[in-house]
Amino acid sequence: MNAMVKAQGVHKSYGAVQVLKGIDLEVAPREVFCLIGPSGSGKSTFLRCINHLEKINAGRLYVDGQLVGYRQKGDKLYELKDSEVAQNRRDIGMVFQRFNLFPHMTALANIMEAPIQVKGETKAVARERALKLLDRVGLADKAGNYPAQLSGGQQQRVAIARALAMEPKLMLFDEPTSALDPELVGDVLDVMRGLAEDGMTMIVVTHEMGFAREVGDSVVFMDQGVVVESGHPRDVLTNPQHDRTKSFLSKVL
Ligand code: ADP
Ligand code: MG
Numbered sequence: 001m002n003a004m005v006k007a008q009g010v011h012k013s014y015g016a017v018q019v020l021k022g023i024d025l026e027v028a029p030r031e032v033f034c035l036i037g038p039s040g041s042g043k044s045t046f047l048r049c050i051n052h053l054e055k056i057n058a059g060r061l062y063v064d065g066q067l068v069g070y071r072q073k074g075d076k077l078y079e080l081k082d083s084e085v086a087q088n089r090r091d092i093g094m095v096f097q098r099f100n101l102f103p104h105m106t107a108l109a110n111i112m113e114a115p116i117q118v119k120g121e122t123k124a125v126a127r128e129r130a131l132k133l134l135d136r137v138g139l140a141d142k143a144g145n146y147p148a149q150l151s152g153g154q155q156q157r158v159a160i161a162r163a164l165a166m167e168p169k170l171m172l173f174d175e176p177t178s179a180l181d182p183e184l185v186g187d188v189l190d191v192m193r194g195l196a197e198d199g200m201t202m203i204v205v206t207h208e209m210g211f212a213r214e215v216g217d218s219v220v221f222m223d224q225g226v227v228v229e230s231g232h233p234r235d236v237l238t239n240p241q242h243d244r245t246k247s248f249l250s251k252v253l
Pocket of ligand 2: 043045
């Protein structure tokens, strides 16, 4: 079976600052892949590389068997055109710590927007799917609410529905619950758990170790731009082998 995401020696620098120093990993289709590690270790940068928001400096990065950002001919690489990048990005959904909903649009309109604008879907089709997605994230009764009329947790669930509206084959979550009041975290994690049960391939950067242990198929611990340790959540979280992993876990658990 082909990997949904495959990283081979991925390097990323900003000027002289090396952020990713040779990341190797594979995410299988339908896998829930949790990425943990201290602040500044390069987790967001790695997600941004997968999602075409950053270009890697060395190595190879594939999504669903396709090179990210480049086309390979022989042993030469050619940068993809912006239109080709845009096409590939459609297949990847991303959810950020901050929900970034369009403030002047209702929850329903936020979810309908991309399918109409990007895919040229009809309003009727987009609306029908958006209503189903609102129901799926437990917000069927909030279709007409504007973001300011929703709690942080509800906004984040709309953001997840908005990403799903493009029918992505891969979902990236970058600390989706970190900005939420503690009592709102559970509802968002429940939506993510449901997605996992439905077989969505997900990379989740999170400090929610309970989620990683219960829902994750694998956990990768990153520090200072390298993968320090990876494996089944049971092993990595309860029986870490490396001092850096132990030290990190002692602070977050
Ligand atoms: P994490 O998500 O694990 O907290 P990040 O990927 O956000 O880590 O950042 C990793 C490192 O890269 C940090 O030292 C950060 O300052 C640096 N960095 C991230 N984005 C940029 C940028 N656009 N320009 C320069 N440095 C950056
Ligand atoms: Mg980050």
